[in-house]
Amino acid sequence: MSQPYASTVTPLFTTEIYRADLSDMPDFAVYLEEIDDTCRAFADEDEAGQNWSQQKGYLGYTSYGSLNNLPLLASAFEDLKAHTDAHAARFVEILEYDLPAGALKLDNMWINILEPMGHHSNHIHPHSLISGTFYVSVPDGASALKFEDPRLTSFMNSPPRKEGAKREHQPFVYEAPKPGTILMWESWLRHEVPINLSEDIRISISFNYSW
Ligand SMILES: [Fe+2]
Structure with a gap:
């Protein structure tokens, strides 16, 4: 077969995942310990949240x-909001959304403490623009975050991708966080937390921004 003449390929309709790392911050270890302690204290004391988690079959605690x-309830979370506000603002710039000044606002922020073997099945975050998670404790074997190609239902007759295909060609992509990682994505993007195979709890704080 003859070789084709020169060509170009243009990626269109891209889906972007935002990642930041707070672990380079001065006094990060102190900050992380404070936020970790605060999450555990909330989990111990929030009976309504414990009951809600149990009723919903959440293996662990979510607030x-x-x-x-959260930012109204403890200074550690108020500090976190300052970071997520800045990163969410940068992300919408990257996405080139034409938002009125000051329109982007945090809607909610909550704690997730996932026990071993706990998981959170595929979902989106309705009524929001940007969703994300800050990772506090990620022990060895703890779940990564799994994203699903939003065009998956259009792939009825597509062959599987080659083993080792580029991430942008994979139908599912895993993003493995570490303590201090902030991940953000557009709220319509389906994602899940696979089973936590660690022997220890996994602590994270999730949030939604709307406009
Ligand atoms: Fe989620």
């Missing part, structure tokens, strides 16, 4: 149904 306004 999603009880205390989802």
Whole structure:
């Protein structure tokens, strides 16, 4: 077969995942310990959240149904909001959304403490623009975050991708966080937390921004 003449390929309709790392911050270890302690204290004391988690079959504790306004409740979370505000603003710039000044606002922020063997099945975050998670404790074997190609239902007759295909060609992409990582994505993007195969709990703080 003859070789084709020169060509170009243009990626279009891209899906972008934002990643930042707070671990280079001065006094990060102190900050992380404070936020870790605060998450554990909330989990111990928030009976409404414990009950909500149990009713919803969440293996561990989430404050999603009880205390989802964290920045108003503890200074460690207020500090975190300053970081997520800055990164969310940068992300919408990267995405080139034409937003009115000051429109982007944090809607909610909540704690997730996932026990070993806990998971959070495929979902989106309705009514939001940008969603994300800050990772506090990620022990060895703890779940990465798994994203699904939003065009998956259009691939009825597509062959599988080659083993080792580029990430941007994979139908599922895993993003492995470490303590201090902030991940953000557009809220319509389906994602899941696979089973936590660590022997220890995994602690994270999730949030939604709307406009
Ligand atoms: Fe989520």
